[in-house]
Amino acid sequence: xxxxxxxxxxxxxxxxxxxxxxxxxxxxxxxxxxxxxxxxxxxxxxxxxxxxxxxxxxxxxxxxxxxxxxxxxxxxxxxxxxxxxxxxxxxxxxxxxxxxxxxxxxxxxxxxxxxxxxxxxxxxxxxxxxxxxxxxxxxxxxxxxxxxxxxxxxxxxxxxxxxxxxxxxxxxxxxxxxxxxxxxxxxxxxxxxxxxxxxxxxxxxxxxxxxxxxxx
Numbered sequence: 001x002x003x004x005x006x007x008x009x010x011x012x013x014x015x016x017x018x019x020x021x022x023x024x025x026x027x028x029x030x031x032x033x034x035x036x037x038x039x040x041x042x043x044x045x046x047x048x049x050x051x052x053x054x055x056x057x058x059x060x061x062x063x064x065x066x067x068x069x070x071x072x073x074x075x076x077x078x079x080x081x082x083x084x085x086x087x088x089x090x091x092x093x094x095x096x097x098x099x100x101x102x103x104x105x106x107x108x109x110x111x112x113x114x115x116x117x118x119x120x121x122x123x124x125x126x127x128x129x130x131x132x133x134x135x136x137x138x139x140x141x142x143x144x145x146x147x148x149x150x151x152x153x154x155x156x157x158x159x160x161x162x163x164x165x166x167x168x169x170x171x172x173x174x175x176x177x178x179x180x181x182x183x184x185x186x187x188x189x190x191x192x193x194x195x196x197x198x199x200x201x202x203x204x205x206x207x208x209x210x211x212x213x214x215x216x
Contacts, residue, residue, distance in 0.1 A: 002037075002074070003034070005074065005075060006030055006033065006034070006075070006077075007020060007023050007024065007030070009075040009077055010023045010027060010030060010077060011023070013077050013079065013097050014077075014079055028061070028062035028063060028064060028078075028080075028081045028082075029062070029064065029077060029078030029079060029080070029081040029084075030077075030078075031058070031061065031062050032058055032062040032064035032066060032078060032081060032084075033066075033072065033076055033077075033078065035054060035055070035057070035058035035061075035062075036055065036058065036066045036068065036070065036072065037072075038054060039051045039052075039054040039055045039058070039066075039068035040068050040069070040070065040071075040072070042054065042068065043068035043069055048068075051068040052068060054068070055067060055068045062081060063081060063082040063083060063084075064078060064081045064082070064083075064084045065084065065085045065086065066084075066086045067086060067087055067088040067090075069088040069089060070086050070087070070088065070089075070090045070091070070092065070115075071090075071091045071092065072092045073092055073093045073094035073095075073096065073120070074094045074095070075094055075095045075096075076092055076094075076095075076096050077096070077097050077098075078098055078099075078102075079097065079098070079099050079100070080099060080100040080126075081100055082100045082101070083100055083101040083102075084098065084100065084101065084102050084103075085102075085103045085104070085105065086104045086115075087104055087105050087106050087114070087115040088106075088114075088115065089106070089112075089113045089114055089115040089133070090104045090115035090116055090117070090118070091115075091116075091117040091118065092118045093118055093119045093120035093121070093122065093138070094120045094121070095120055095121045096118055096120070096121070096122045096123075096124075097122075097123045097124070098123075098124040099124065099125055099126035099127075099128075099144070100126050100127075101126050101127040101128075102124050102125075102126070102127070102128050102129075102130070103128075103129045103130070103131075104116050104118070104130050105129065105130070105131050105132075106131070106132065106133075107131050107132040107133075107149070108132075108133075112133075113133045114132065114133050115132075115133065116130045116131070116132065116133070116134050116135070116136060116148075117133070117134070117135045117136070118130075118136045119135070119136055119137045119138035119139070119140065119154065120138045120139070121138055121139040122136050122137075122138070122139065122140050122141070122142070123140075123141045123142070124136075124141075124142045125141075125142055125143050125144030125145070125146070126144045126145070127144055127145045128142045128143070128144060128145060128146045128147075128148065129146070129147045129148070130142065130148045131147070131148065131149050132149055134148070134149065134150060134151050134152070135151045135152070136148070136151070136152045137151075137152055137153050137154030137155070137156065138154045138155070139154060139155050140152045140153070140154060140155065140156050140157070140158070141156075141157040141158075142157075142158055142159075142163065143157065143158065143159030143160070143163070145161070146158060146159050146160055146161065146163040147160075147161045147162050147163060148162070148163045149162060149163075150162075150163075152165065153165065
């Protein structure tokens with residue numbers, strides 16, 4: 001039964017879960033998914049207005065907005081959930097984990113596929129924004145606060161604004177290790193400081209202000 005599978009999935013993906021009753025009553029991400037299944041079924045049957053009304057009721061109850069047109073696979077889990085928005089033509093695979101504040105938005109006003117397709121086993125960190133009809137490959141990981149507007153290959157981590165790739169995704173039990181996401185911008189700053197040090201040694205500008213003030 002899907003409901004039992006969903007509850008077991010919470011225990012797998014959230015170490016804070018302590019009891020069946022707690023998960024059943026205190027997890028808005030779970031409630032949002034259950035309400036979406038009903039609204040999505042209505043949407044597929046062409047009963048559009050009731051589907052939208054049910055999705056809006058779910059938004060009011062959970063703080064999570066999932067358009068009834070969204071296709072969602074098995075064992076999808078939204079942890080915490082407040083502020084999540086998932087647009088109409090988004091497609092989400094199996095075993096996907098997302099956190100609060102995630103947005104799967106569109107970049108077109110045309111009535112066509114305009115929202116992301118998320119592969120199996122993907123993890124999307126808090127506050128990440130995934131825009132457009134892009135593909136996020138299986139077991140990819142998107143760092144918290146990232147903005148993703150291009151396809152993400154399988155088994156790859158992306159992080160930053162705009163997001164940049166680094167080999168290694170969410171497989172192998174590392175899905176929650178957000179503290180180990182590669183610091184792209186930190187590495188770039190280190191390179192800049194190395195260049196400044198080299199300039200000083202070679203008799204170039206004596207301080208950072210001089211470098212910044214030099215005409216191009």
